[in-house]
Amino acid sequence: MMKTRTICCLFASLTLAAALCYLPPKTVDAEPFSQSDPTMPSLDGAVAWLNSAPLDAAALKGKVVLVDFWTYDCINCQRSLPYVNQWANKYAKDGLVVIGVHTPEYDHEKVLDNVRQQVKKLGIGYPVAIDNDFRIWQAFDNQAWPAHYFFDATGKRRYSHWGEGRYDEQEQVIQTLLEEARALHPAAPGTVGARHALSSSASNSCRTCASSLWATLKRIESRWAGS
Template identity: 50%
Template sequence: MLSQLKTLAVAATFAVTAATGTAALAAPLKNGPPAPEFTGITKWLNSDPITLQQLRGKVVLVDFWTYTCINCINTLPYVKSWNQKYKDQGLTVVGVHTPEYPFERDTDNVKTALKRFGITYPVAQDNQYATWSAYNNQYWPAFYLIDKKGKVVYTHFGEGDYAQTEAAIQALLAQKD
């Protein structure tokens, strides 16, 4: 019985933490390496070409995704929401579309997916996996949060931990330049 109560207490604490994002604020953001530049991009969609140097002073969420990956599709409502909620506060979302299958390399297919999903933020088409490789990425979806100084300070792979990711975005936006 005591074991069940402990399990219930831990689960309740986890649920409150997940709902409020307070645990993410308690865990400091790491002082990571400089973010690799976008490289080998075949095509930019929804924007002119962007460099991380141009984005210095902003918080950047780099989202590696591909349009047929169900896990990527499941994260899109959160990414789009963060873009809408925080873009005027200094967040820039950049989707890096890295294809898993040959048909996902076709720019028209990616454009169709952007319309279907209502994605309006910049998307870099990384058909040769150059930016993917520069980040040593291995996952779809993958989030890399870059601070105002251009350092990768937070990563998340796969679905979930949305409150923690949003808390990290908020903490980075609150930091002084």
């Protein structure tokens, strides 16, 4: 009887362990895309900036902004950073500004030279705020690494994502916000569209001048012939 009870207990334990091993992964946290949300919190409080002078709302006016909270020893951050870096490179010409906020989890991640080396190693060329005192973290009321906050060209937060995954969805958010920004700010003087318009106008003007000059020459020729 004792032997049978022991076997039953062992079987039950193994069954429970197997069930725990096959629990489905936790769903990644994300906020739904919003048409209107709070404005971007302050970026003040960084002890240093890499790849850029300190940025603020004025410097980011009219830009679509992605703020990425990360720290270099976080494995989840290491897996998400290639996507963030790709977006920064792919959409910079369209008006996307990516800002990395490096908020350390461990003491060695507070050392500026360590962060600088990792930024270079990872090929990060976008601005990175060194948030050793957690001031930007607290301003955003952030709770996780990595965390992505998306802001439109008016400075409103439109989408937030915590953890890994949903990279296609996040890229779609970037594309949507960039489309909205283009609608808000049509081609201004000096842009490709404006240069094309000015070039067309100049060409039409030249054709008009040439036509007028030719008519004048014909009149002169007629007068000489009549005389």
